[in-house]
Amino acid sequence: MITIIDYGSGNLRSIQKSVQRFYPDVIISRDLDLIEKSKGLILPGVGAFGDAVKELKQNGLFSPLKDSILTVPTMGICLGMQLLFSNSEESLDISGLDIIPGKVIRLTPNQSIRIPHTGWNRLIPSSKPYFYGYVYFNHSYYCNPNDKNTIISYVNHGISIPVIILKDHVIATQFHPEKSQDAGDRIIKYFISLIKR
């Protein structure tokens, strides 16, 4: 069973249906027992870093989730990726889950680079497993892990933005795999392979 962590807003059914095409047993829940029993976790996210951390804490999810992610294959998506980091410039006084040591940084525009980074950008792989193709982004902050070896793919948008992080059994994407068609499906399938391993 894969559990999509339900801690607030957004339509999680879209992720659920997308993952179910490759792994039927996917639920949306904030029930700690179910989370603990899960073979895989998906941490989604829409909105601001600080609010999301508060929601996790108010739902009593923050610490138990952190413990689970340390042992269970997990996929973080967009803000869900950022929550796995130590802290964010978006909410300086609030710490993240700190599963992936590093910082979430604000993207800055220049003449040819518009921010938010919105739309389809092309993956530039940096280490295996190689992922390629155009994927869908909509964000204003990006993740910068301390350990650069965990970055498996970038995109160029003024700077090289790390967009897929793989650390042990945790994979995190700044883009939305569930909205990224074939290229997104390849990530979802890889996440499922981590569960089956």
Place this chain on the structure above:
Amino acid sequence: MKKIIPAIDLLNGNVVRLYKGDFDKINNYSKRPVELLKNFFNQGIEQIHVINLNGAKSGEFENGPNYEVIRSLIEESKKWGSKIQLGGGIRTERTIRELLGLGLYKVIIGTIAIENQTLFRNLMKKYNNDIIVALDVLNGNLRIKGWLEDTNITLESQFKNLEEQGVSNFIITDVSRDGTLEGPNFEIYKNISNIKHPDTKVIASGGISNLNDINQVLHYADGVIIGKAFYSNKLSNKNLRDLTKKYDPTNLAKRIVPCLDIKDGRVVKGVQYLNLKDSGDPVELSRFYNSEGADELVFLDISATLEKRSILYQTLRKVAEEVYIPFTVGGGIRNLNDITNIINTGAEKVSINTAAVDNPKVITEGAQKFGSQSIVCAIDVKKKADTWEVYIKAGTESTGLDAIEWAKEVVERGAGELLVTSMDRDGTQLGYDFKLIQNLTNVISVPLIASGGAGNYEHFYEAIKAGAEAVLAASLFHTKTIKIKDLKSYLHKRDIKVRF
């Protein structure tokens, strides 16, 4: 944007380098061209220069020893959304048609541009955006047939002549430098940059040996082909990666965005032409546009009555759960509660128009809760002398606000994107208001979706050139006057980044 273009020269199916174009001085580099291609794409490279040396020598393309390799290279490039320019022995229309049919980005033509004027003029009529003309120079004169033959025509005269025939893409190679690592012939590119039309693209080739050469030649040229410098390890993969980022800093594709009007959960206006089973069903239409390659959708709710909002939410949920295409929703959004309801359906973005003017803090609140990237401000404008005035309530009420000042203010308040409609152009098919787009994108740093007035391919191109990140149209797509796939290939050939 300038292009860093690594070269793959093929001889008998292998990757080789010649010294000064001499077939007797060959270095073998690799027997695995596709692996090499993937390596380049892995560095962020977007365009590859492939030369079929057997073809260049024999003048034959099909049945040659490189044919299968070339097919696999094209296949691989399509997978990555990247581009191959291919030359060597392309001398008939049949070959060009076949290669473009396989998905090749551009064909490079040399000999026939000079030797067969009648054929060349015909080709230019049909394929002007698909053709790059390669001019090979030795001591100021052009050479043809794999550089083996002198023509006694000067570079400058031929260049102007071809430009007049509509050629807008050139590769200029100094044969005496090619494969030598002696540095390019900067004079040639400097001279050409002085006489060329601003829209003409010139790619430099020959003699590039280090980063300094590249930086210097790109001062004059729009792209540079890198061959031996890479194969002899003077330039590393890391160098290619850094160069790409420096000269072509984003791979973000420009977005093609159909707009659908929704009333009581049904799509209305102009969609009856699409021959769908139920052309009023937003889910079916979204699926259709998703398969056509639309990058995002905009839904504009025009039902306006509160009771009907719940029908809208159900409809949007179905789109999010069944089609996966990213979408923006506008129409009737008045407060944070409305924004939250729309985001909860699975929409990426909410578009706010009238409420932004009536109560600007709704933008700020929305941006604080969901991030700027989720808040689009829609601005409808009419031209007024040399300025543009903002209208609200579906364009029925003027506000007295200046569009440029208003745009700055909403961005300041947290809007992450502007959807700007020229009411003067809307429905006219005369083209977007390019000046408006230009003036706005000059003063704001968020992306802009251009709307109102699209009538042909060129209009989309011009709007993007003027600074739009995304281009929106409604009836033009609904009536299939323009198909998104065709529009994308047109833009692709004109060097606009699009997603396939």
